[in-house]
Amino acid sequence: MTIQKFVVTADQMRQIETRIFAAGMPVAALMEKVALLIARRIQQLLKAEGSSATSSVRDLTDRRKREEGKNLVNSQLPVIGVLVGPGHNGGDALVVARELHFQGFQVVIYCPFSKLKELTQNHADYARSLKIPFVDKIELLKNCYLLVDGLFGFGLEREITNATAAAIDEINNLNIPILSIDIPSGIHTDTGEVLGTAIRAKHTLCLGLWKMAFLQDRALEYIGSSELIDFDIPAADIAAILGETPAIQRITKASATQHLPLPRSPISHKYTNGHILIIAGSRRYSGAAILSALGARASGVGMLSIAVPESIKPMLSSQLPEALVIGCPETQSGAISELPVAIDLGLYDAIAAGPGLTLEAAIAVESVLESDRPLVLDADGLNILAQLGTVPILSERCALTIITPHPGEFKRLFPELADETGDDRIAATQAAAQLCGAAVLLKGARVCISWKDEGDSLRDSYGSRTITYLNPESTPALARGGSGDVLTGLLGGLLATAIARKSPPQSVAATAAWWHAQAGIMAAKERTELGVDAFTLTQYLIAALREFAK
Ligand SMILES: NC(=O)C1=CN([C@@H]2O[C@H](COP(=O)(O)OP(=O)(O)OC[C@H]3O[C@@H](n4cnc5c(N)ncnc54)[C@H](O)[C@@H]3O)[C@@H](O)[C@H]2O)[C@@H](O)CC1
Ligand SMILES: [K+]
Secondary structure (H helix, E strand, C coil), X not given: CCHHHEEECXXXXXXXXXXXXXXXXXXXXXXXXXXXXXXXXXXXXXXXXCCHHHHHHHHHHHHHHHCCCCCCCXXXXXXXXXXXXXXXXXXXXXXXXXXXXXXXXXXXXXXXXXXCCHHHHHHHXXXXXXXXXXXXXXXXXXXXXXXXXXXXXXXXXXXXXXXXXXXXXXXXXXXXCEEEECCXXXXXXXXXCECCCCCCCCEEEEECCEEHHHHCHHHHHHHCEEEEECCCCCHHHHHHHHCCCXXXXXXXXXXXXXXXXXCCCCCXXXXXXXXXXXXXXXCCCHHHHHHHHHHHHHCCCCEEEEXXXXXXXXXXXXXXXXXXXXXXXXXXXXXXXXXXXXXXXXXXXXXXXXXXXCHHHHHHHHHHHHCCCCEEECHHHHHHHHHHCHHHHHHHCCCCEEECCCHHHHHHHCHHHXXXXXXXXXXXXXXXXXXXXXXXXXXXXXXXXXXXXCCCCCCCCCCCCEEEEECCCCCHHHCCCCHHHHHHHHHHHHHHHHHHHCCCCCHHHHHHHHHHHXXXXXXXXXXXXXXXXXXXXXXXXXXXXXXXXX
């Protein structure tokens, strides 16, 4: 079982927790276990940072051994501030404060609440008895080296207002690195929405199972970097609440690799490895066709055909010697006016259409929509689809369609939905998939992919019957023109191969999103976040594959 693939709502986490407690695990024991893991992780992180502050802390612990029994409070030493809320998130924080205190760190506690849950109150009383200082003004935290945020966890449901909101803003303004326990206080666990105001963490330790907010773009600036603290939730309890095959999953290396067309059959030939037709480009946007084709090339697809306006055919042929380039009749401005009369779409396992077409290519896009071929539709293909009427057209298709909108295109395709679901990208993608029957890949920092479930699996947390995959890792280096064109080609190539190999076609969308992001991450590591232009990205696809698929 890979714990990394699970993702839960606050309600699901509560249900899982309830089962654990009902089975006999004492609440206090679980809090103790979890908070000890957090305290240990904080110490590791401080050590890894290797800063002067950490060495002072180390000096302190060494000295502690030497000077046993002496008062260790020394204002010159780094102080860790612990922010404590009224619920069990605050309880976790108090256990962390206590442990760090015993490890020789200088700790101060800020708890602006008079009424605490019982267990949290017990820990607060014990911390006071240990003479860990409590401060009641935020300015007294200003010399802290690190703040640990335990104000609210997944129990936060309503807006933070008044004094608490003002305190959070003041804490953020101290500009001290903050480590959040479970989730930055103020972030909605499911939607990632900021409930009034929220802690801006540098790093967040998510407890037990990944919460939905970590996959919602709007929460990412608050979450900072993040990691999961696994506290041994029994697999049976997870399965009881999420189902044997959870309706919503984070993409993992294992799941991405599972849907790669590897290994190849030793007796495969070019046609059994799939034939993709890419329809892309115009005189104005010729590069889009090249980038999509290079993306498809990296997928290892058996045969690559590219339909472009006649006038840019030589350019494509020179860039992609292995490809079959089809010149199409073109408009005056150099867009595809229609597909060649002689083209037989039935030859292709899948079609990918859209990048760089311009709105003038509507007739060509209509032809592929009317065909019975599995289809990836992107960019201008989507803009044309929106004009034709998204839902009626897609509902009529008899083959799989995968649409890959960015949020702007999504709004054009599903204007009502975009209004209803706001910035909840997961809910929006699921609702769109449910409505139009296509697989929907919503681009963004955390790509979300959803399609209607034809089986009998559980309803997902939003009540719709969809399968959803969320890409947990990416890089802002990919936020530039052309990187989407690469994804279209890569996805198209994988789709054609999946069709030829008779493997589940929708799942390749998750593999493509993961692969694309991993290539971006690898390229950014080597070349910085500014060094990942779309062409460079295509050059990292195979290197990234070699790394994650080994
Ligand atoms: N799920 C699990 O298995 C575990 C959970 N633990 C911790 O428990 C947390 C959840 O604890 P709780 O359910 O007690 O909830 P929280 O600690 O997240 O906060 C809820 C508390 O805040 C108050 N509150 C909610 N919204 C507020 C607002 N807008 N303004 C002011 N007060 C507000 C509530 O009345 C309640 O007292 C997790 O995030 C985690 O840190 C851990 O102790 C161990 C294991
Ligand atoms: K928190």
